[in-house]
Amino acid sequence: MSDVTIFAPSPILTVTVEDHPAGSEIHIHAGGQGVWQARMLLRLGVSVTMCCVLSGETGTVLRHLLEEEGITVTETRRDARGAAYVHDRRDGQRAVIAEEHGEPLGRHDLDEVYGAVLREGLGSRLVLLSGPGDEETLPADTYRRLAADLRAAGTTVMVDLAGERLAASLDGGIDVLKVSDEELRADGLITEGSASEVMRAMRELRTRGVGTVIVTREAEPALLLDDDGFLEATMKRLEVADTRGAGDSLTAGVAAGIVRGESARDALTLGAAAGAMNVTRHGLGTGDPQTVRALREMVTVRAVADSPDPQPEQPSTEHVTPGTLASMVDTSADQAPDADRAEGTA
Secondary structure, three states: OOOEEEEOOOOEEEEEEEEEOOEEEEEEEEEOHHHHHHHHHHHOOOOEEEEEEEEHHHHHHHHHHHHHOOOEEEEEEEOOOOOEEEEEOOOOOOEEEEEEOOOOOOHHHHHHHHHHHHHHHOOOOEEEEOOOOOOOOOOOHHHHHHHHHHHHOOOEEEEOOOHHHHHHHHHHOEEEEEEEHHHHHHOOOOOOOOHHHHHHHHHHHHHOOEEEEEEEEOOEEEEEEEOOEEEEEEOOOOOOOOOOOHHHHHHHHHHHHHHOOOOHHHHHHHHHHHHHHHHOOOOOOOOOHHHHHHHHOOOEEEEEOOOOOOOEEEEEEOOOOOOOOHHHOOOOOOOOOHHHOOOOOO
16 A cells, blocks of 8 residues: 555646747646645655546546556546646747546546545555546535545545635545645635734634644745644745646645654645745656755744734744745746646656
8 A cells, every 4th residue: 555645536638838949849747736746745755546537548648647657546447538738838928729627527437436545545644635627527525525534544634625625625524734825815714814814714724623734825934733833834935947836745745744754843844845846846746855855954943923913933943844835936926726737847
């Protein structure tokens, strides 16, 4: 069994055309939130099984690409349109040539992949629930059921979701939740985005069944809340190549630390380092573990007072913790929605 099982219901086949001195250069990769998380986990030395539904011709190609990267694939096959896109970036901007979200999962397909997640997840140290690129792919209640069943069996459940999927998984129970302040705002949990407002939202999430809450904030340090209170993680700004995928790399880093026996507080420093490295690269979820280890020594962690106008206090560590990925990211960088993140280049 793998260290981590990832529920990635609908991976995306990505085709991107880029400019090259000798002519057009075409890149074909597996993509999607769960894929980018799995890619970083593998680079951090953590074994991964991905439970997914692979559809039609795109699914055949995706399986080959995923296995070539070292991901163990537990697939449910079906004859249907799969998620895929073709993007043209030859002029430096992303132009959508074609994009297909894939057909929603049928009842039988959903039953099969649900059973696979339970089977593989019960033998793993952690299960990471990730989402598809399209809201119609599967019922949000699937996440409630999976979270409840896995936690009832004693499996650690980590979630990187928003919207209806997050609301559903909260009802099932979550050990570790990673979410961004932008997602909290979109869900109506915050309005202004001040530190005190974010902290109130984090306290509310804890009362709704979350053990540890991690919130990344675009231009500010990341915040963590657990039984011991609030923690702030700050990372020095690095030169940015691409901000996309940084949040998924942070999630993967935290998951990697936890399966190695670290607390979520310590694992956040590994997540920060992984996220920091990701923004310096064009490939999503890519990089080398030596760089992550070096970056981890650059993170500053501080306890934060739980007050209406919190100020950092009690310096506690100096590990590389991803302050906000945003903290290391150029805030003027173009931010793309999850469904439009670029493919990684190995």
